[in-house]
Amino acid sequence: xxxxxxVPPTRxxxxxxxxxxGGAAALYQAMTVFGHAAESQFNGPPKLSGARKGSTVLVLxxxxxxxxxxxxxxxxxxxxxxxxxxxxxxxxxxSVRGGDTINELGSTQTVQFAPGNYLNPGPWRIPYHHxxxxxxxxxxxxxxxxxxxxxxxxxxxxxxxxxxxxxxxxDLYVDYKGHVAELLGKSLNAGALDTTVTAEDKAKLLxxxxxxxxxxxxxxxxxxxxxxxxxxxxxxPGGGVNGAPIPNEVGTLSDTLSTQxxxxxxxxxxxxxxxxxFQPKGGMDHIGKAFTAKVGHLVRLGTxxxxxxxxxxxxTVDWTDAKTGAAGQSKADWLVCxxxxxxxxxxxxxxxxxxxxxxxxxxxxxxxxIGLEMKRRFWETDYAIYGGHSFTxxxxxxxxxxxxxxxxxxxxxxxxxxxxxxxxxxxxxMTPEKRIAAALDQGSVFHPAEYKSEYLSGASVAWSRMPxxxxxxxxxxxxxxxxxxxxxVSLDGRIVLAGEHCSYYGCWQEGALLSSIDAITRLHxxxxxx
Amino acid sequence: xxKKHKTGLVALAAVTLVASATLASPGFAQDRPGxxxxxxxxxxxxxxxxxxxxxxxxxxxxxxxxxxxRVPALAGNKNLANKDYPIIILLKGRGGMPWFTDILTKxxxxxxxxxxxxxxxxxxxxxxxxDIDRIGSTNPPVPDCNCGH
Numbered sequence: 001x002x003x004x005x006x007v008p009p010t011r012x013x014x015x016x017x018x019x020x021x022g023g024a025a026a027l028y029q030a031m032t033v034f035g036h037a038a039e040s041q042f043n044g045p046p047k048l049s050g051a052r053k054g055s056t057v058l059v060l061x062x063x064x065x066x067x068x069x070x071x072x073x074x075x076x077x078x079x080x081x082x083x084x085x086x087x088x089x090x091x092x093x094x095s096v097r098g099g100d101t102i103n104e105l106g107s108t109q110t111v112q113f114a115p116g117n118y119l120n121p122g123p124w125r126i127p128y129h130h131x132x133x134x135x136x137x138x139x140x141x142x143x144x145x146x147x148x149x150x151x152x153x154x155x156x157x158x159x160x161x162x163x164x165x166x167x168x169x170x171d172l173y174v175d176y177k178g179h180v181a182e183l184l185g186k187s188l189n190a191g192a193l194d195t196t197v198t199a200e201d202k203a204k205l206l207x208x209x210x211x212x213x214x215x216x217x218x219x220x221x222x223x224x225x226x227x228x229x230x231x232x233x234x235x236x237p238g239g240g241v242n243g244a245p246i247p248n249e250v251g252t253l254s255d256t257l258s259t260q261x262x263x264x265x266x267x268x269x270x271x272x273x274x275x276x277x278f279q280p281k282g283g284m285d286h287i288g289k290a291f292t293a294k295v296g297h298l299v300r301l302g303t304x305x306x307x308x309x310x311x312x313x314x315x316t317v318d319w320t321d322a323k324t325g326a327a328g329q330s331k332a333d334w335l336v337c338x339x340x341x342x343x344x345x346x347x348x349x350x351x352x353x354x355x356x357x358x359x360x361x362x363x364x365x366x367x368x369x370i371g372l373e374m375k376r377r378f379w380e381t382d383y384a385i386y387g388g389h390s391f392t393x394x395x396x397x398x399x400x401x402x403x404x405x406x407x408x409x410x411x412x413x414x415x416x417x418x419x420x421x422x423x424x425x426x427x428x429x430m431t432p433e434k435r436i437a438a439a440l441d442q443g444s445v446f447h448p449a450e451y452k453s454e455y456l457s458g459a460s461v462a463w464s465r466m467p468x469x470x471x472x473x474x475x476x477x478x479x480x481x482x483x484x485x486x487x488x489v490s491l492d493g494r495i496v497l498a499g500e501h502c503s504y505y506g507c508w509q510e511g512a513l514l515s516s517i518d519a520i521t522r523l524h525x526x527x528x529x530x
Numbered sequence: 531x532x533k534k535h536k537t538g539l540v541a542l543a544a545v546t547l548v549a550s551a552t553l554a555s556p557g558f559a560q561d562r563p564g565x566x567x568x569x570x571x572x573x574x575x576x577x578x579x580x581x582x583x584x585x586x587x588x589x590x591x592x593x594x595x596x597x598x599x600r601v602p603a604l605a606g607n608k609n610l611a612n613k614d615y616p617i618i619i620l621l622k623g624r625g626g627m628p629w630f631t632d633i634l635t636k637x638x639x640x641x642x643x644x645x646x647x648x649x650x651x652x653x654x655x656x657x658x659x660x661d662i663d664r665i666g667s668t669n670p671p672v673p674d675c676n677c678g679h
Contacts, residue, residue, distance in 0.1 A: 085599075105594035105601065123561065158568070263565035272561070306598060342626030343599050363628035365560075366585060391566030398566045420562050422633055423569040428585035464586045467595050471626050473560070507560040 040510055042131040045139070046517050048524045051077030055527060058083065058317055058330055060308075061338035062299045063091020064509055065498045065516040067291035068136065069336045070298050073520055078527075081330060082295065083303040083319060085468045089296060090288030091338075092122035092469070093509065096371070096459055097283070102432075104465035109432050112373070112457035116405075117413045119371030120284040121461035123509050124415075125149065128276040130510035132517070133287070137280065140290035147277040148403045150268050151388020157445050158393045161258035166390065166446050167251075172261040174214070174231040175251040178221030181213020189219065223247050264391060272508070279403060287509070303328075305339065308349040310494045334523055338499040338516070340364070342470045351492040358484035362501060364471025365420055368427040370396070370439045370460040372416035378450040379414070380406065394442040395423035411456055416443050420472070428462035435460045474501035489515070491522050571638060575645025578638050582630070583646070591650040605650035613657050615673060616643045617665045624672050636662050 055078050059066045062084035070080045096102060098113040113119070125147045126133050137144055152170035161167075187193055188202055188209075197205065210219060214227045221227070228247030235246040267273055280286040292299070302322035309316045315335040319328050337344065341362040349356070379385040379401050387403040396417035405412065416439040417427060427435050436458040444451040463472035476485070489502045498512070498519040505511025571581050580589070583604070587593050591605040609615050620639050623629035630639065636659045647653035 106588050267564040304598065345625045346598050346600060360625050363623045364626045391564060393566060393568035395569045397563040418563045419567045421567065422571055423567045425582045425585040426569060429580060462585065467599060470599065470601060475628055
């Protein structure tokens with residue numbers, strides 16, 4: 001082998017190249033340098049004005065989509081009323097605290113958390129580019145704080161990796177890129193890619209792999225002080241006579257691959273999962289509460305819609321009062337319906353056959369969240385984990401450490417489970433007590449000495465059993481989008497639908513808000529033209 | 531992630547179009563747990579029922595909720611007299627209920643329908659993988675419904 005002649009590229013060139021090469025960390029870095037992929041379509045709040053005097057709009061559902069609609073339409077001059085199934089506003093914008101009751105099909109829980117602690121059963125994190133949510137938080141005075149998403153010191157557990165012993169994400173990440181870099185270096189040096197890359201690029205790639213993988217002089221990924229500077233230490237740097245650090249052993253290629261750490265790297269590289277992320281201080285429901293402060297007086301709670309009809313003059317909604325059982329009826333010129341498709345598909349609604357088909361062709365994913373209140377923040381004091389997620393291939397899928405009140409004394413709530421799919425079905429099918437027991441058993445793999453002994457109380461929400469939605473959020477496919485999406489979102493006479501299910505940002509509040517802005521903008525155009 | 535590598539997952543002409551969109555990985559841009567989660571479902575009809583179906587239809591298979599917001603009962607459900615009916619719904623989903631082709635294998639689907647029809651109803655003839663293949667190849671439409679009943 002001849003020594004490649006290095007002409008070191010500039011740092012900028014290297015970064016560009018590395019990004020193209022597609023390594024996840026490299027891509028992440030490249031994204032932060034160059035990176036704005038497609039963001040939210042938000043272009044500022046809708047500027048609606050000049051509603052005809054006396055025009056009325058009925059909004060079904062007081063989640064964030066419905067309340068945004070009411071807020072903006074009121075500003076535009078419409079008289080708005082909201083009908084809400086539950087006895088609270090907010091919909092999936094939801095936080096539970098001590099004293100709250102969680103009513104599922106088949107069970108009731110009373111949350112026991114200490115004052116100030118909470119669980120966000122629904123949305124819990126806001127990407128920096130969800131501009132609509134961030135805009136309304138600012139406009140409505142919702143205090144946001146950082147949400148710790150990526151934590152290199154959190155853990156990864158797979159039953160068939162490292163004998164089931166959880167590993168720090170940092171270690172796996174450094175090992176993964178080290179081994180991949182070594183292998184690519186070997187391929188390059190063996191000439192295996194000589195017909196694929198130019199000689200100049202080959203030289204750059206070899207340097208890139210040496211830097212990126214922290215390879216030794218033989219282009220091998222081995223234990224070294226340099227690797228220790230990324231991976232951590234057997235004995236960390238200190239002062240005085242024993243100040244010199246001792247690096248720890250690197251993981252083998254096979255062990256590294258068995259953890260499937262590339263999935264985690266890919267996860268954190270997705271635009272919606274990238275730092276920076278935010279959360280409302282004290283609970284996600286502060287967003288719903290802020291909207292409620294503006295439009296709460298327009299909401300009729302405990303109102304179960306039974307029929308939605310329309311004619312050329314307006315809409316008529318039949319409902320029953322949940323407490324009294326009394327029947328009622330509301331009329332308006334226009335209707336914004338944010339009722340989830342799981343429920344709307346069961347109602348008598350006077351819209352086109354195509355829209356009915358769209359509503360009834362939209363299955364909802366299932367998800368479960370479990371909050372576990374612990375006596376103390378042992379993950380901080382004993383593990384140096386401040387926020388972020390530890391992932392597992394068990395039913396719970398992950399545990400997530402709370403952001404906020406770091407270093408605080410007293411009990412804290414961590415997220416003890418957040419699965420979709422099989423894990424979520426399995427946990428949802430259990431009683432609340434069994435869910436907690438399963439979450440404690442499974443989460444103990446990360447913190448075996450503390451998890452059960454520090455446990456105080458728990459609360460869970462299985463979305464498939466929440467009686468007002470019967471699911472978590474809409475599951476679209478490319479095919480169902482093609483067949484039904486436009487029919488779902490179209491203005492149908494005097495009725496328009498809104499919510500996360502009517503967006504390409506499914507399962508996010510951003511989608512609910514963008515959908516609502518689009519819906520009321522079209523409604524206002526039609527109302528102005530009528 | 532759902533165990534995409536698992537052999538024997540249903541791959542029928544009628545349903546392959548949706549196979550790429552698993553419910554553990556709900557697709558474009560959605561919030562989701564991430565790389566954790568690789569839970570598996572046990573194979574007997576009773577186990578599949580308890581681990582999957584009961585999440586919505588409840589442990590007693592009686593469903594729940596109220597008119598307009600109901601999870602239908604599987605127990606005492608006359609629609610199940612025709613075994614093609616539950617097969618179609620499990621392969622294609624209906625209303626708020628998703629398809630289960632990316633979570634369950636053909637033998638698991640056959641087993642759970644056999645269990646639900648026989649244990650919570652009195653339809654004792656078993657559902658086989660051949661029945662599922664037959665539905666997959668003839669691709670009948672999803673029966674219309676008032677989805678809560």
